[in-house]
């Protein structure tokens with residue numbers, strides 16, 4: 001017989017009384033696990049869905065004049081770019097603090113050219129980056145591989161009667177249309193896409209860019225911060241955040257996270273309160289018992305040990321039960337919320353954290369009742385009835 | 386030399402005016418191997434005297450020396466150690482721990498000693514054998530009769546061989562046949578040299594004791 005065995009026997013033979021405590025603690029831990037797992041899954045989910053939202057940062061050259069276009073109607077054909085954007089400037093983005101949060105960078109050079117007697121916008125792009133950013137692009141045909149290959153937007157193809165395989169003459173260079181973009185409902189429908197380097201060469205604008213689209217994702221820093229960081233690296237450019245769905249979605253997640261922390265705190269308080277009241281009640285109930293232990297020569301610290309050990313053993317069970325049930329429930333709830341739940345898996349660190357949380361919680365909550373028990377006057381407890 | 390020296394002890398209960406003098410001036414010496422019966426009416430201070438000897442109840446005045454140790458000069462934790470070393474308590478209400486088996490109840494005193502597990506168990510079984518409870522070692526207290534519970538409580542008090550057994554009306558809740566069995570057990574212990582101080586209401590029990598202390602209103606009435 002050791003002290004811990006007294007605690008074990010107490011748990012084993014007073015199951016029904018301790019069940020309430022176990023359930024209370026388990027629910028508290030489980031709720032915390034559910035909330036952490038769901039908001040984590042939501043964050044990871046949005047990271048994988050990021051590409052579907054496209055760019056959220058736009059970099060354009062500084063202009064001196066006020067904009068002369070509104071709602072897509074431009075009143076002035078030319079606007080003077082005082083300080084053109086260059087590829088050298090763009091490279092500086094790699095120096096920003098949150099570079100790891102940048103998912104894709106898509107530089108563009110826009111020019112107008114005449115094809116079949118009509119003015120058409122031609123964009124020099126990096127096809128790989130562009131496709132990474134615009135997951136919704138559907139090409140009938142193939143992705144250009146040669147410098148002399150083109151992709152045309154849906155409207156361009158319709159209006160100019162262009163199909164895959166056609167050859168176009170652009171600035172005296174023969175180029176081949178290898179793909180037609182399915183309708184996107186955006187300006188992309190009205191543009192011809194060619195390789196960035198080719199367009200720069202043909203229009204004699206080496207190294208220059210008209211705009212850069214960037215997609216960045218950061219759960220714990222506002223997009224404005226990344227915008228500011230890029231702005232610092234590219235002082236002569238104008239860097240803007242595009243308020244997109246992703247922004248509001250991230251805000252919603254951050255709100256959900258705050259809500260989760262709030263609820264978790266409440267649940268832990270409730271759990272602690274349950275431990276506290278259960279053990280306080282059991283101290284009164286066990287007055288005699290404590291008197292017996294004291295009369296046998298147990299020190300105060302031995303009584304303390306028995307009660308805390310009991311609390312810790314129960315909290316171990318609650319920690320494991322809470323983790324497992326939390327995980328299972330989180331998986332189901334994630335499915336219900338249509339959040340990708342593949343990131344919700346058994347994680348040893350998470351399990352250990354939930355054990356630790358449970359132990360600390362119930363250890364702390366049982367400390368006061370245990371001290372009270374240890375300080376009971378043994379004579380009072382033992383008084384023959 | 387006396388094992389227990391009681392020197393003019395008093396115990397007053399209660400604060401703010403409602404002062405009850407439970408024990409008001411008792412002095413006596415108890416030597417090794419005595420079997421003392423403490424007799425007296427209800428409220429005469431018997432239990433108070435017993436718990437004071439056992440180091441559980443601080444006297445208001447006077448002091449108690451056990452084995453030349455002034456037990457109320459010790460701090461509370463040292464006094465706990467004193468109880469562990471010197472005292473085995475047996476109470477009227479049996480006071481077994483309800484969630485521990487008979488064997489586990491008897492093993493409680495060993496939870497705070499460092500005897501090997503094998504020695505602990507053999508010692509506990511030996512003592513259960515002695516009180517006739519070895520065959521019920523795995524039962525829980527509420528599966529036992531009153532007499533059986535009392536035997537287990539005695540076994541627990543004896544298991545770590547304390548020099549002094551303090552028993553507060555150990556037969557108070559038992560019928561006469563069962564009582565006689567328990568008293569016989571105490572008589573046997575006494576014959577083996579165990580020092581016993583027992584509070585009792587029952588004149589019948591006096592014949593087992595080597596000396597009777599009669600109490601009245603917190604004082605010793607007469608010495609036999």
Ligand SMILES: Nc1ncnc2c1ncn2[C@@H]1O[C@H](COP(=O)(O)OP(=O)(O)OP(=O)(O)O)[C@@H](O)[C@H]1O
Pocket residue numbers: 380383384398399405406407425426427428429430431432433434
């Ligand atoms: N903790 C206490 N607080 C206040 N008064 C007490 C306390 N313990 C005992 N008393 C009082 O002290 C007196 C002596 O009590 P004690 O229990 O020692 O008597 P007793 O001889 O053991 O009686 P009984 O035969 O009924 O057990 C009684 O008047 C009792 O009410």
Ligand SMILES: [Mg+2]
Pocket residue numbers: 384431432433553
């Ligand atoms: Mg009494």
